[in-house]
Amino acid sequence: MKVVVCVKQTFDTEAKIELKDGKIADAGINLIINPYDEVAVEGAIQLKEKGVATEVVVISAGSDKAMDAIRTALAMGADRGILVTQDTAADEYARACALAAAIKAENPEIVLAGHVAADDGSSQVPTRIAEILGLPHVNVITAIEIAGGKATCTSEADGGTQVTEVAVPAVISSQVSWNEPRYPSMKGIMQAKKKPVATVAAAAADNKTTIVEFSLPPAKQAGVKIEDDADVCAVKLADWMKNTVKVEVK
Secondary structure (H helix, E strand, O other): OEEEEEOOEEEOOOOOOOEEOOEEOOOOOOEEEOHHHHHHHHHHHHHHHOOOOOEEEEEEEEOHHHHHHHHHHHHHOOOEEEEEEOOOOOOHHHHHHHHHHHHHHHOOOEEEEEOOOOOOOOOOHHHHHHHHHOOOEEEEEEEEEEEOOEEEEEEEEOOEEEEEEEEOOEEEEEOHHHOOOOOOOHHHHHHHOOOOEEEEEOOOOOOOOOOOOOOOOOOOOOOOOOOOOHHHHHHHHHHHHHHHOOOOOO
């Protein structure tokens, strides 16, 4: 069984975001695999270690820099990679079209991905890929069992868990609680340099959305400290909540 894992290269989650000339400045920023996608890579590798999957292919759409994310996944234990060269300004629709075309050419039984990207938080691409390919999609899984041509997935649900059974092929996106991704070993890093990575051009697709403007959130205001006797503090706090921050009282 072939498993394809979609990975996105994102800024390090500890990076400080700055704007320059109205755009996000990436100079000096460390780039990593989207942490949610890293969980999906680990899940695919575990499926191979269990003898369920026979091949794990990682695929990423973006600039040449995305090759680093692919090599990291290969160092973790994936078998080969595919870089879909695409303008980094591509929106979720165009990105999904490009990935779906490359995935269709691979004809995998399972497509894995993190359910959301840490940078834009749109949570659209896996769902769009499933729609384009006409495949069932299960989201935010925390466990999976594959047997008899079916995938049984445990997912988060409001107030509990949900168990969903789908026929494969299927698109399955994961929650971070599914597993703990391994660190690439030195041996894995050396082996990753020899593993094949194909480069293909992205399927043509126009963006459906346009980014009009980037802006940083307003700076946090200094806190308010109230010091007095308890009864006086209570009155002052109530007045501040009602008349300054205007908390709605129902």
